[in-house]
Amino acid sequence: MTLEELELLKKTVLFTDEDAHWLRVSRDVLAPHVEELLDVWYGFVGSNPHLLHYFTRVSDRQPDANYLAAVRKRFGQWVLDTAAANYDQAWLDYQIEIGRRHHRSGKNRTDGVAAVEHIHYRYLPTLIYPIVATLKPFLGRKGHSAEEVDKMWQAWLKSVILQITLWSYPYVKEGDF
Numbered sequence: 001m002t003l004e005e006l007e008l009l010k011k012t013v014l015f016t017d018e019d020a021h022w023l024r025v026s027r028d029v030l031a032p033h034v035e036e037l038l039d040v041w042y043g044f045v046g047s048n049p050h051l052l053h054y055f056t057r058v059s060d061r062q063p064d065a066n067y068l069a070a071v072r073k074r075f076g077q078w079v080l081d082t083a084a085a086n087y088d089q090a091w092l093d094y095q096i097e098i099g100r101r102h103h104r105s106g107k108n109r110t111d112g113v114a115a116v117e118h119i120h121y122r123y124l125p126t127l128i129y130p131i132v133a134t135l136k137p138f139l140g141r142k143g144h145s146a147e148e149v150d151k152m153w154q155a156w157l158k159s160v161i162l163q164i165t166l167w168s169y170p171y172v173k174e175g176d177f
Helices: 003-012 017-046 049-055 065-084 089-102 128-139 146-167
Strands: none
Touching: 003 089, 003 146, 017 049, 017 065, 017 128, 017 146, 049 065, 065 089, 065 146, 089 146, 128 146
16 A cells, blocks of 8 residues: 555545544543543453454453453554554554454464454444444543534544555455455
8 A cells, every 4th residue: 555545545535634633632632541442442342242252262262361452452552543643654554454463364463362363354344333433422521612522523433434444455355455
């Protein structure tokens, strides 16, 4: 992926410089609450056995607590990175890497675990809504107006759609992305 291709994707999802601004505003709002936000997201995954399945060891089909903790740490950093709205080549390359970490071509390698080897593609786009819907209440925690909260939320929605699209790269047949 090139930065030029990223710009076309940003145009397609209607992501603007104003959205980048509102993501950066959201960073100060969310940073003190990242662990609480992750509790909500992990609670959602943990309460859905079909999602928790992807964190289970192949050997005994039980959740791997160490794997969950390692992913959680990266997920927290993802929140801060998303809110930083720094769309450079390093960020773009890492989005493709995140996709590989969901796909059989790279899942489990970062953490050296023997968990289920592949997250089915269907769960990438369908997790967009739970992620952004549960995020919205956190965005209102610093006294911003309803309009400002909505601008932050819209920016997050666009950014998550953009990132999930990039994470889809390893799932798409070569030449079709």
